[in-house]
Amino acid sequence: MDYAHSVFDAWLAGGEIPYDWLIPLLHQYGDSREVFDRFVIRKAPMEDMIPAKCRKKLTELSADGPMQTCETLMEKHGISSMTILDEDYPACLRELSDPPGILFYTGDLSCLLRRKRVSMVGSRTASYLGLRAARTIARDLSKNGVVIVSGLACGIDAECHRGCLEGGSPTIAVLGCGLDQDYPQENEPLKKDILSRNGLLLSEYAPGIKPLGHHFPYRNRIISGLSEILILMEAKLRSGSMTTVTHALKQGKEVYAYPGDPVSPMSEANRTLLREGAGYFTTAKDILEDMNWLDNQPLVGQNIGCSAPEEPADSTEAAVYNALLKGNLGFDELLQTTKLIPSELLSTLTVMQIKNKIEALPGKRYALRQSSSC
């Protein structure tokens, strides 16, 4: 049987063998083609330190059919692979206690060589403010040469990738399923964007493997493992993003939490983390400073200095502006503070929206727009 290296990798990874069997196996045999040769063709494994259970599992792994499908899938989607023994394999993952033995990827591996990498995670059902903040911060970081690592989920993850692409740096997405899967479906266009801008899609799951629930918390260790620093944008206390935080802490990474809305239940986990000593930041500049990534270069990005929006001239607009300075407000609260009549306030809000000074949030609430729209 003659297949490319990567197809044998896919065969081996398809067995979902635990890392503490897989890595010694690779070390002993050198690559997965050799493993295949020993276990499937010659059916004569060396008497060695591979546990009997593992040997049994390997000999039982069906071969030919799946390998053909794998080959077509990998060709169709341009999927390549590497093992922990390869030189390309990211060094930071090698240091993990449970590194992925085999990694599949599509896209440009060179973004793994960039020094400045930040992992950003957050809830799939995030608040509007959280989504906006994620995009802005990712964009400003990206403008200053930072590669953003995230999980390509809907919500915060997707916004982080988008922000990064807008800022001009490549972005890395770590998936919890085979790279051929259309998951999550609504982020398919985003996947294409990531690949077209020299980004990278990574997964430890072989092509054809479905996005199963238990993959994702486990995958999260790769997201946190790929950077020095993890940013939690917005999460509820019991949330998948918190497993990433746990992994990051275990791996000895810096964890930052975005403060978010102090009363919103959507950023409960952020508040808890901040109380427990997570890094506090509000702008990309804070992160760059803390990481010593400023490189004496001028900062790029308008939000970088946290400039407050300029004060409007018109008196009713000023009233609305001053009311919103204290935080986002509902329509009735705005009426009470500004003492305007409803029709007056409604038209002022439109004017300010058009001038891009404020934005409307769901639930008839309004917030000042930070002058960061680029």
Place this chain on the structure above:
Amino acid sequence: MGTEGMMARIYSMGVNGTEGYPVQVEVFAVGGIPGTEIIGLPDTSVRESRDRVNAAIINSGIELLPRRITINLAPADLKKEGPSFDLPIAVGVLIATRGLIPAEGFEFGKTVFFGELSLDGKIRAVNGALPMVISAKERGFQTVVLPEENAKEASCIEGLRILPVSTLKEVIHYIDGSEIPVPQRQMTYEELNRENIITVDMCQIRGQKAARRAMEVAAAGGHNMLMIGVPGSGKTMLARCLPGILPPLTFEESLETTRIHSICGRLSPGSGLMITRPFSAPHHSASVASLIGGGQNAKPGEVSLAHNGVLFLDELPEFSRAALEALRQPLEDGIVSVSRIRHQAQYQSSFMLIAAMNPCPCGYYGSTSRACRCTKNEIRKYLDRVSGPLLDRIDLQIEVDAVPVQEINDSLPAESSATVAARVAAARRVQQERYRNEEFYTNAQLNNAAIRKYCRLSADAETLLNAAVEAMHMSMRGYNRVLKVARTIADLDGEDIISSSHAAEAVQYRELDQKYWR
């Protein structure tokens, strides 16, 4: 006792669609094997009247001679239904069997009888009294004998003698000339119109200033409105206020609406013409037929019951797709055509649509107090249930947020419905004056050509709207809708040219579809 037959012909009325039509009740009694037969396409309720009539006559103290009785309801090709033929049948039977000798010169040809009999001879109210009386007048009848409980409903029709009766005995005395019932006093509509009964007053609503204002605009221009908000934000309460701030029904409108309610039996006994605009709130499990009208013998649906009033659809996305799509015709034309194999009917249904929905399946998207647990996909699926074409017919969309507790306790009393209604009425007068030569009479009904003609913008309003179109990715349709709403806001202000603040406010009632449906 001879064997030659005796014939009686009594006039009554039936209802087809929303129109009454004359029915001749012919009764022929002849010697032979005693029995009664009803012909002329009677349905079960008409066929059963045989037994009711029999018992009612006996209990009115008249002994019936044993006769072979044939009752024909002409025209014989229309299906007759309902118990309203009881009374004319009883009168016919009494005359044909000579149980009752009519007074000299009694004009059966100019008198209409209808009413349901109970076994003891009392006369019960029937459905559809108003359309029957109206067409009795149109056909040149002079007198209508009807159940007492239906009298007030018919009291506004001029040029007819309305004789309310409560027992069969009274009818017998009337026909034999011994005692003529007191005719129903003619009432003018203004007389009935003294009190506009407001069930929910605007002053009971705390907070919700934006929604209140939107309601006022909607009422003033007759615009359809959609409210989106978390559960418990008061959407239903707001909607219920609407009939109270709309101008009261005009006489013609009241006739149209009462007629439909009369046919469906929705009028409370003893009530007259409807004064307050109807408020119809079908549950979201409603079928297409119950919403639009139809059924085996076509009946008006909820959209027609809301004619000249308010149709409130709570939980809009939970309505079946078919039901929502079926709303498009009445929203467009103000009329529904129901076609069945045996029946074809058109019902008027020009109503204001007020819809309410949650922002997402769990209801808490965007809420500040509770976390929403819906995924983006779930939210999109939920919102997609409301189709674009339906949404296109809704001029105002407004978000309703839950009122914070401190505001509920806020002691400042809000404006009452009467105050708001006065402003709405003024704005409606402006529109009536402006559109006196047109076929429409509210801003909501403006078509594209009329929008260009009547929605004149000031220069800065135009600049502002163009900027809004740019900034909010508004479609041409959305733009036209903003113009219509801006027209109404300007009318509320009593201004002829739409200023920039009017336009800016109107934009606020559109940005919702930016946020949710983009």
